[in-house]
Amino acid sequence: MGKVNETDLDWTTLxxxxxxxxxxxxxxxxxxxxxxxxxxxxxPGKRSWPYHYHTGNEEALYLLAGSxxxxxxxxxxxxxxxxxxxxPADESGAHRVVNDSDEPLRxxxxxxxxxxxxxxxxxxxxxGVFSGSPPGGREERTVQGYYERDSDVDYWQGEEDADx
Numbered sequence: 001m002g003k004v005n006e007t008d009l010d011w012t013t014l015x016x017x018x019x020x021x022x023x024x025x026x027x028x029x030x031x032x033x034x035x036x037x038x039x040x041x042x043x044p045g046k047r048s049w050p051y052h053y054h055t056g057n058e059e060a061l062y063l064l065a066g067s068x069x070x071x072x073x074x075x076x077x078x079x080x081x082x083x084x085x086x087x088p089a090d091e092s093g094a095h096r097v098v099n100d101s102d103e104p105l106r107x108x109x110x111x112x113x114x115x116x117x118x119x120x121x122x123x124x125x126x127x128g129v130f131s132g133s134p135p136g137g138r139e140e141r142t143v144q145g146y147y148e149r150d151s152d153v154d155y156w157q158g159e160e161d162a163d164x
């Protein structure tokens with residue numbers, strides 16, 4: 001397709017605990033392959049996705065309207081309309097958007113769509129593994145799951161009897 005107007009798209013809504021957001025997946029609707037783009041809106045007092053970073057995909061945020069804060073690499077940074085933030089594909093790109101104002105906060109999130117990807121959640125000690133389609137991708141995934149980061153097992157565990 002190539003072109004899409006956000007006014008032609010319906011919002012999807014996610015609400016889970018302190019996370020509440022509305023999203024329009026612009027990149028997917030325009031048949032983007034290498035770049036993803038989503039329009040987000042956070043109501044007053046709500047937060048975006050849990051604090052995380054990607055190991056395989058760089059992201060960027062551009063604040064369109066409203067104000068709030070960004071938890072970025074363990075620090076809190078003020079956000080206002082016109083701010084642009086690059087989020088590297090490593091621990092320094094860890095982030096979460098917070099709308100601590102009385103007005104809706106609207107921003108554009110753009111990301112590379114590399115596959116596979118591992119998403120790390122420092123606060124909860126989890127990792128998300130995605131293969132076959134990156135986070136935000138529309139293809140069916142061959143591997144997907146969330147795991148405790150410290151639940152490491154020995155490489156050979158369970159292999160002793162596998163050949164019998």
